[in-house]
Amino acid sequence: MITDGDFEVGLGNWQADAAWTIDTTRAYSGSYAAHFAGGPNAAGMLTRTLALTQVTQLAANPALLDATLWFAYRIENADGGLGSTPQMPFDDWLLAEFRTADGKLISSLLRTGNSADTASDGLPWDRYLYRLLPADLAPLNAFGTVNLVFTAFNDADTLPTSFWIDAVRFCASGPRQRYYYPLVLHAAPAQ
Numbered sequence: 001m002i003t004d005g006d007f008e009v010g011l012g013n014w015q016a017d018a019a020w021t022i023d024t025t026r027a028y029s030g031s032y033a034a035h036f037a038g039g040p041n042a043a044g045m046l047t048r049t050l051a052l053t054q055v056t057q058l059a060a061n062p063a064l065l066d067a068t069l070w071f072a073y074r075i076e077n078a079d080g081g082l083g084s085t086p087q088m089p090f091d092d093w094l095l096a097e098f099r100t101a102d103g104k105l106i107s108s109l110l111r112t113g114n115s116a117d118t119a120s121d122g123l124p125w126d127r128y129l130y131r132l133l134p135a136d137l138a139p140l141n142a143f144g145t146v147n148l149v150f151t152a153f154n155d156a157d158t159l160p161t162s163f164w165i166d167a168v169r170f171c172a173s174g175p176r177q178r179y180y181y182p183l184v185l186h187a188a189p190a191q
């Protein structure tokens, strides 16, 4: 079974810009997590392509109830800046989104950053849970293959914000069956 959502065997099938690496200093599960190293103008995307063929079949089945996306994330910051707009009150930020293979936004999942719940003042790890109802699954089904994308960015100052992602799960469930994210992937991981 493929289980690269924990980053215990490296990036697996995740695609990562240089700013995202596998880190051993922080982990929610096991000993490793994906880490975005903050710094002036640091930017990078961490992407997992999800082939939703099996989920699509499930969605066409009225027995399907819902799907769940779950992950843990951690914010450590040295920057107290509040950005320039009420809609984006961060100097340094992290987004989680579903995007098409060519980068178009399908749905925004999480928008957070340096002024949100940080490890120094709040929970060491925040836990994200999103329950996708059939209406949420419909646009994903239309694409068949979608990217789960974490995008991180730091502004130009020398006050960094670093982010960690770990224990990513995607689970589609019906009344009698439960399919876990690793089982709906087509490709074997490249170690």
Ligand SMILES: [Ca+2]
Binding pocket: 006, 007, 008, 027, 028, 029, 030, 031, 032, 033, 166, 167
């Ligand atoms: Ca881990």
Ligand SMILES: [Ca+2]
Binding pocket: 079, 091, 092, 154, 155, 156, 157, 158, 159, 160, 161
């Ligand atoms: Ca900053």
